Amino acid sequence: MAITAGSNLNSVPSSQKQTLSTNYLDFTGTTDNTWAQQYVPDLMEKEAEVFGKRTISGFLSQVGAEEAMTSDQVVWSEQSRLHISVKGTVIVAGSTNGTFTVTSDIDGNAGTAPDFVVANHGVRTNDIVLIASAGIVTQCLVVDADTAVIQVEPYDKADLTGHATGSGASTLLVVGSEYQKGTSYKDGDGAAADSRTPANEPTFKSFSNKPIILKDYYEVSGSDASRIGWVEVSAENGTSGYLWYLKAEADTRARFTDYLEMAMLESVVGSNSTVVDTTLGASSDSGVGTQGLFDAISDRGNVTSGVTGVNAATDLAEFDAILAEFDNQGAIEENMMFVNRATSLAMDDMLASMNSYGAGGTSYGVFNNSEDMALNLGFSGFRRGSYDFYKSDMRYLNDKATRGGINSAATSAAIRGVIIPAGVSSVYDEMLGKNMKRPFLHVRYRASQTDNRKLKTWTTGSVGAATSALDAMQMHFLSERCLITQGANNFMLMK
Numbered sequence: 001m002a003i004t005a006g007s008n009l010n011s012v013p014s015s016q017k018q019t020l021s022t023n024y025l026d027f028t029g030t031t032d033n034t035w036a037q038q039y040v041p042d043l044m045e046k047e048a049e050v051f052g053k054r055t056i057s058g059f060l061s062q063v064g065a066e067e068a069m070t071s072d073q074v075v076w077s078e079q080s081r082l083h084i085s086v087k088g089t090v091i092v093a094g095s096t097n098g099t100f101t102v103t104s105d106i107d108g109n110a111g112t113a114p115d116f117v118v119a120n121h122g123v124r125t126n127d128i129v130l131i132a133s134a135g136i137v138t139q140c141l142v143v144d145a146d147t148a149v150i151q152v153e154p155y156d157k158a159d160l161t162g163h164a165t166g167s168g169a170s171t172l173l174v175v176g177s178e179y180q181k182g183t184s185y186k187d188g189d190g191a192a193a194d195s196r197t198p199a200n201e202p203t204f205k206s207f208s209n210k211p212i213i214l215k216d217y218y219e220v221s222g223s224d225a226s227r228i229g230w231v232e233v234s235a236e237n238g239t240s241g242y243l244w245y246l247k248a249e250a251d252t253r254a255r256f257t258d259y260l261e262m263a264m265l266e267s268v269v270g271s272n273s274t275v276v277d278t279t280l281g282a283s284s285d286s287g288v289g290t291q292g293l294f295d296a297i298s299d300r301g302n303v304t305s306g307v308t309g310v311n312a313a314t315d316l317a318e319f320d321a322i323l324a325e326f327d328n329q330g331a332i333e334e335n336m337m338f339v340n341r342a343t344s345l346a347m348d349d350m351l352a353s354m355n356s357y358g359a360g361g362t363s364y365g366v367f368n369n370s371e372d373m374a375l376n377l378g379f380s381g382f383r384r385g386s387y388d389f390y391k392s393d394m395r396y397l398n399d400k401a402t403r404g405g406i407n408s409a410a411t412s413a414a415i416r417g418v419i420i421p422a423g424v425s426s427v428y429d430e431m432l433g434k435n436m437k438r439p440f441l442h443v444r445y446r447a448s449q450t451d452n453r454k455l456k457t458w459t460t461g462s463v464g465a466a467t468s469a470l471d472a473m474q475m476h477f478l479s480e481r482c483l484i485t486q487g488a489n490n491f492m493l494m495k
Helices: 059-063 244-266 274-280 293-300 317-328 341-353 403-409
Strands: 064-069 074-078 085-091 099-105 127-133 136-144 149-154 170-177 205-209 212-221 302-304 334-339 381-384 387-393 417-421 424-429 434-439 441-446 456-461 472-485 492-494
Touching: 059 244, 059 334, 059 441, 074 472, 099 170, 205 472, 212 244, 244 293, 244 472, 293 302, 293 417, 293 472, 293 492, 302 317, 317 381, 317 387, 317 492, 334 341, 341 387
Parallel strands: 064 441, 302 492, 334 387
Antiparallel strands: 074 205, 074 424, 085 099, 085 170, 099 149, 127 136, 127 170, 136 149, 212 472, 334 417, 381 387, 417 492, 424 434, 441 472, 456 472
């Protein structure tokens, strides 16, 4: 079954920069829907609220926190992995009976600094290692590990025959060490220049983000501010009355509040855009943009495209793959899913089909679990393995005027939802110089004793409290903020 939208669907933007005839009643026309007649129409003064709640903000307030800052940049560090595991290339019969050339760390970062340098792989002489590839696991002793080329000797084989020899096709894991009696730490190659094996130092992973300045304003002339209308307006903030500017100002405020959240979700850091640099007065791309949630997860987290494509949450296969990836990461048990409607319904169908406690596999609820009174096919959460998932619809991903419209126009790049770990993370804050416990997601806004830029509003003009000679009232809105996504390796972006 297909749904065809009406040809006269009310989906136009809620505001425009110019004054149009459609904004006013026609007092001079000749049609029956104008006032150029002797009969007074039956006026329905109350403006119809046809879209329900139009704002989409609230997602970040559910999963994060807000905190002030006084700098142009937020810098934080995150733990690296504890155990030593690297990827590399096997030479079946190398300098001895096998050679392993390190190419990257276990996350596959191609040996790039600062988190990993090939020559500083951490594998040392006399380490016991497991080398795995092509379905084969071989336990070896490291006999020389001076450089990125590690010489190994298998414990129970002649050499590394059977292992994949392609570039970066094998994985090496250090599981312990074995030394001769009475020996010290040396590189072990028998050379005269043997020296003590260096101690391993933990790697330092540092991340940063910068705030952006968001602005908006609304202006109404002094004449319009004192002109009454025939439509009784209402807004999300409770504003009501017959003055149109009350609605316009409230809508501008609500839209700006949504922008504060939308920008934190969608923003990216500048890259190779000299025009943007010039427009914003930045000296380089590092001075423009900020990293939002979606980009942070794509860059440092995990992305799932489902089992059979978009909206593919129809069985547990996708969730089992997600669980396996979470096991590889922080293994945080409680996770919150914010998804679009199609994915939410697919999950409900999947869970309902697996419930054998009701007729036909359905689950009855709402009224004392009575089959005859109500049928509840919606699930707010479930447990799989040792993980708890709590599901909630994300209005931003559904609304046609926001991400819902973008997803419809670019289905191959559509975002179905995000999975966010619950709880807090402990990180070292370089600005404060100490470890802090914060939600994995939190917003940093600029503030000091002089100026708080979390959400500034002020009025200028000569209407009301006069501040200038302008015969108008201007309502200004400003914020300076950025989103901090800590432990992005525990997040999942659903595409």
